[in-house]
Amino acid sequence: MATPAQALSGVTPEALPTPSLLVDRARLARNIDRMRTRLATLGVPLRPHVKTAKCAEITRLMLAGQPGGVTVSTLAEAHDCLDHGITDILYAVGIVPAKLDAVAALVADGAHVTVLLDAPATARDVASRAAALGLELPVMIEIDSDGHRAGLRPDDPALVEAGRILDAGPGTRLAGVLTHAGDSYQCRSASALEAMAERERVCVVGAAARLREAGLRCPHVSVGSTPTALYATRLDGVTEVRAGVYVFMDLVMAGIGVCSVDDIALSVLTSVIGHQHERGRMFVDAGWMALSRDRGTADQPIDQGYGLLRAPDGGPTPDAPDALVVTATSQEHGIVTARDGAAVDLSRWPVGSRLRVLPNHACATAAQHAGYALLDERGRVETYWPRRGGW
Numbered sequence: 001m002a003t004p005a006q007a008l009s010g011v012t013p014e015a016l017p018t019p020s021l022l023v024d025r026a027r028l029a030r031n032i033d034r035m036r037t038r039l040a041t042l043g044v045p046l047r048p049h050v051k052t053a054k055c056a057e058i059t060r061l062m063l064a065g066q067p068g069g070v071t072v073s074t075l076a077e078a079h080d081c082l083d084h085g086i087t088d089i090l091y092a093v094g095i096v097p098a099k100l101d102a103v104a105a106l107v108a109d110g111a112h113v114t115v116l117l118d119a120p121a122t123a124r125d126v127a128s129r130a131a132a133l134g135l136e137l138p139v140m141i142e143i144d145s146d147g148h149r150a151g152l153r154p155d156d157p158a159l160v161e162a163g164r165i166l167d168a169g170p171g172t173r174l175a176g177v178l179t180h181a182g183d184s185y186q187c188r189s190a191s192a193l194e195a196m197a198e199r200e201r202v203c204v205v206g207a208a209a210r211l212r213e214a215g216l217r218c219p220h221v222s223v224g225s226t227p228t229a230l231y232a233t234r235l236d237g238v239t240e241v242r243a244g245v246y247v248f249m250d251l252v253m254a255g256i257g258v259c260s261v262d263d264i265a266l267s268v269l270t271s272v273i274g275h276q277h278e279r280g281r282m283f284v285d286a287g288w289m290a291l292s293r294d295r296g297t298a299d300q301p302i303d304q305g306y307g308l309l310r311a312p313d314g315g316p317t318p319d320a321p322d323a324l325v326v327t328a329t330s331q332e333h334g335i336v337t338a339r340d341g342a343a344v345d346l347s348r349w350p351v352g353s354r355l356r357v358l359p360n361h362a363c364a365t366a367a368q369h370a371g372y373a374l375l376d377e378r379g380r381v382e383t384y385w386p387r388r389g390g391w
């Protein structure tokens with residue numbers, strides 16, 4: 001039986017089933033190049049986050065010209081990277097001792113895995129379990145630079161306490177400090193993004209300084225989110241940047257101003273499956289199963305519902321500019337309405353015609369699918385790339 005890649009290569013998107021997840025090769029390459037160029041200017045390497053694409057072929061493109069290490073959000077991603085010859089793996093979600101057997105298995109298979117935690121008690125438990133497993137595990141301490149999520153504030157006494165526990169070994173060693181300014185997604189201007197990037201840098205560089213003042217080695221200083229990576233004006237003291245969603249970009253990034261709608265490389269190909277003339281709206285076969293329930297643009301100046309409609313070639317539809325939006329979803333239905341409440345011109349979109357939906361949050365939409373149909377510069381399907389889901 002033909003693999004999906006063999007079966008799909010060379011066909012036009014009209015031959016694809018719907019819903020299908022599409023990636024535009026040219027936009028993907030542009031996004032990767034933009035991040036590479038930006039960080040080269042700032043003189044700091046990229047440790048790409050593979051959680052957005054979860055796809056070995058895309059990881060390889062993200063790694064071009066970089067030292068070769070990746071960031072993962074699941075152990076499944078770590079296994080997939082190792083299966084594809086990538087050994088330097090930072091698992092950037094708080095570790096618990098029960099996961100260390102799985103980490104030890106990765107290490108036994110040749111991976112160099114670094115883990116993350118943010119409390120002395122966890123450091124103690126992880127050190128003890130890691131020692132029992134015969135590991136000398138590099139551990140990063142997570143720093144809270146913006147009140148967004150996990151991490152220790154740089155001035156928290158627990159920082160040095162956790163550092164001392166990790167440094168004492170034998171199961172662990174202190175690899176450094178890491179922060180993720182997730183609140184950058186709330187920024188609404190270039191100056192706010194620049195300020196957020198600087199705050200992210202100052203917090204984590206300050207945390208590293210405190211550890212070093214306490215006599216501890218702190219070799220790695222890791223920052224990153226797509227908005228801060230692209231808007232940082234200096235990265236002194238930082239040793240690596242992590243970024244993930246830049247690879248596809250999405251409507252949330254466009255709403256922040258980090259990219260334009262035309263930069264978005266990911267879309268869901270969908271078919272019109274019905275009309276409701278009296279309400280001036282239509283249905284497509286991309287519901288929340290194909291788009292996700294993410295409503296990340298809901299509190300942005302332009303609310304894109306569950307996704308913005310594009311013509312089958314990826315360009316704007318002939319309706320009023322950016323007028324068509326998926327405003328409601330059920331499992332396999334998307335309800336498409338005009339943003340301004342006007343009736344959709346249903347004559348333009350007969351049942352069976354096709355559209356594309358741009359995602360609010362690329363990570364969430366991609367997670368609904370088993371893989372990507374990659375489109376070449378002429379809009380033909382070049383190949384199929386599988387994703388590695390699960391945990």
Ligand SMILES: Cc1ncc(COP(=O)(O)O)c(C=O)c1O
Pocket residue numbers: 049052071092093179180224225226227242243244245246
């Ligand atoms: C720890 C960590 N680092 C880096 C990133 C990458 O952020 P972005 O997807 O904005 O590039 C994330 C995203 O959630 C993250 O959780």
